[in-house]
Amino acid sequence: MRDLLVLARFGARHPRTLLALRWLSGWLTRIPGLPVPQTAGSQPDLISAGEWISSGPAPAKRVEGFEILDFFVTFLVKQKSKAKKKHGCGDPGKTVPLQINKGRSAITRTSPRLAFLHNRSRLSWLAPTFLCLLFLNGKVAEAQTMGGGPSAPLVLYGEIIGDHYEDTLSIRVHEGYLGQSVFMPRPESYTLIPYAGDGRRGLPGTLAFSFSSKPFADFAYIHVSGAKSGVLVEHYMALPGDTVGIRLDRHANTVSFSGPHADRYRLQRELESAQGSYLLDQPAVLAVSNMERFLSRAPLEEGLPYGIKAFHPITGDSAQLNHIGRLLAADYRRHPGYEVIERYRGKVDPDFLAVMEANLYGTVMKSAVFGFNVAKKSDMGLWTGLYHSGIAGLPTGLFPPHTAYRAHHFTDFLLEKAIAGFIAGGPHPYAALKAEADPLLRDRLVTKYLVKYFERIAKREEYLLDALGYVADPQSRASLVQYRDNLSVGREAFPFVLTGIDGGEVSLASLRGKTVFVDFWFTGCQACIAYHANTLKPVESHFRGREDIVFLSVSTDKDIRRWQNSVKSGRYSSPEAVNAYTGGLGIDHPLTKHYNLHAFPSQLLIDGEGRVARVSGMQVGPGELIGILEQTINKKP
Template structure:
């Protein structure tokens, strides 16, 4: 079985760095042999394995048995992610493959099943594992350790999944915690943030229906919509979410019950992962609530993570990305509602965690800074975590002004490929948009379409629109509407945010703009004007300048 080892750098694409022969085989054990007690299981002590990034060697061993009533069973696919920095932009070290099964045999007790065994090389001590059968997810967001072995028995006829093997218990625990999390969310009443509940309950009939539902409400049995039209109600909701993410929450209490039954390192990792995941959700809610008063700062400080919880990162090369993101979001919120800066807050963190949090800030926020090149340099200068530094350096190098744009093809309305290098010779205004996006419509109406009309006769500028839609038919209907584009613009289809060009420049929010010079090199990626006059002045300055980069305007990589 051939397996491609991929590394996702710069959020641009998965670059193949090596091709390995995955050691896959069909295991034919003596009848009645239980995998738990079978000696010499690959991936455990005594087995040779692939080189890890720290110089040692280890594997994760996965055995599968698939039962299907059809003559041909579908194939299982797996994915392993390590060194995750930002899951939004897919910054991670990725391996993925399809399991190649062989028919089971009478003597191995697997007749009528498809059997496989794969040894998956691991470069780190822990990684995030996914396993699926077509559209059917079997295991998701499961943390495995180097040296683990797991047997998966999958009955496609009944959709039943069974786990066995030396390390099945730690996987079952994680599945159990996921079920608890889903149950807790199902029991949490949905909430809507609005300025005045009367805008919703605007008739006696609606008010009467809501009163009836409220009277019949029973915790854990029925649900009701909560209207959060006051700051006090929003703070109470945030407090509830933060409590669930702490020791008062049922999920972490349940995890604590197993503290002495699983590996110490795995327990610490799972505790950080679930704490981060739950706190991240709480921080996202607080961000939506648009906090302004110091009451929010007091709330965040009251439910802040304890120093002993954070100190575990002192011994880690990498922390769970959910934990990192929760700290990033919390520091951003504290910066907003208190006089303390983001980087002052992150400076108090353990070194490796600080580097990940600072890197996440740069990845998410650099477009909003007028001097982001200086910011990048300052953070890189104090960076002490090599793998994080490599990610940031690649992002910086690929987005800095003067770099040539990636020459990956896009499709025009006829389905023909259009390459960015074909735009050379003109100043290029790139507008990334999405069908149904209200902000895209607003930008097109107030800025983009008037600019196209204003520069229609100018021979040195080209307006290019790139849709982030994944549905080509929807894109074509949007083009026909004339609300996003004009007859004189070059309108292209990307197929979605997974396109290398959108990944390269972290295009996940719409609308987003880029400016290219006549040589196809980046002029600007952010810090653009908000008015039509501002855009006109910016474009005129580049058209009037004989150089690729105008020194009269700050360049934002």
């Protein structure tokens, strides 16, 4: 660091040093996340460090790394004529905060003359090196303490090593994330085309990328995947202002992280690996209703090689109770993830670590409680006894509310426990969750329950309207309002346009004047096959030849050939239906996004005036569904 200071002060008297610093100044302008001046045309501009220093309030405390940055920028100003010729000059860019700390003391410098560089096409793989040089004695701060501070973007940069030299990256930043099966609020989605490294932008033989999200507050969970490279990061928690590098090596099958906030992502990667090890050690227990029938279809092999797993079928209340009882009684702290948690104490922010620990606890415990909830129960007395002896006493107050609401696996556990209590004769899950003392945690839990289980809740509309009377958390309320607006009976249906089996368009406008029953499905969905066989086929036969109703079968398959083959198979649809699919967009089609469809099969009923008649309650027997459709057809305007 002293050497860098010497370079900054005396570089003008040393020709070789001057050349080196000129070269450095060119590379510095390409480092994503490093504060450099911006012109109105988004081109870097090296300007007077004195102007920058005087443009904001004096900090309460200076740190050595920041002082060296001052000296370094001041020296680079002497090369301004070269920068002008190469980049031009103009007005300063946006005001962006730079946080730097030394130990636990932190300062924030906000300058209109320095801004984060968001030029995605100018990635330098020397970024981590120069960040280390500039802040050797003053490290980059934690982006923000959890639950406080302003909104800020997430900055990702990285490289992919593999056999493919072109790819498309999909990045989702899910602010206020409620869980994997809850798709509200909708994430911000981005598509990024990495570029082949040439030594100047990325290393040869790699695909390089650089990305900056829209600013977000509090926390988000992120997903990064490549069409050819596969998943890089799946549902990792990010804080506003995080800057992290990702290196995916497909040859070695490894993912590595670098940058000022890499430890957060290394922690989550190691927890992911620990969960894989934990699952590998668990027996593959499978509950079956008829053991003889199961074994006749899939006889068990004897003498499998060491380490090769096979299903361990169990049947009957007694066997299932014993299995779930063992899971509930096991010491959850024997999970290898707790060793990871201990290794990272002192390395990452304690609040962030607490969320990771809450998620780990939720991951372990929710699987056992979920097993209780979905098990087929013959003797309710025995199952109620297991609830009171093994589930009712499971601790839920291990983490404070501000930690719990950010940990989606932990809130999954809280939901499953509330459902288990209802099964055992306790209060309805909605009432139990509404009774949560902390308002923010209550709002998140109630919203998650209503959105996740809406189709299964008998009084869903009543609970939804009731929740809107007290839910105050902005994100939760926005999700509930959107759900109400999208699903409410009597509103104009979404004006969809789909791709038909013949390649033409199938639109709501083209079906005007007819009652439209829409069935959503995807290839491989066993429940979709069963619904078509047991309910839709008899109903379609009943209405065969009628001109006042149309059955619209919509697949969310992304592969057109797969969809066409499934239609031809007759297992998901029939010739009586109008067959369409979401054009390769899957559940990201505007229609499925509008109605927040993520569980299948799902149904939608639209009357002849193009208004929503029903959004739920149609997974019933053929006779009941025929009655619902006849009532809608005969409804007077």
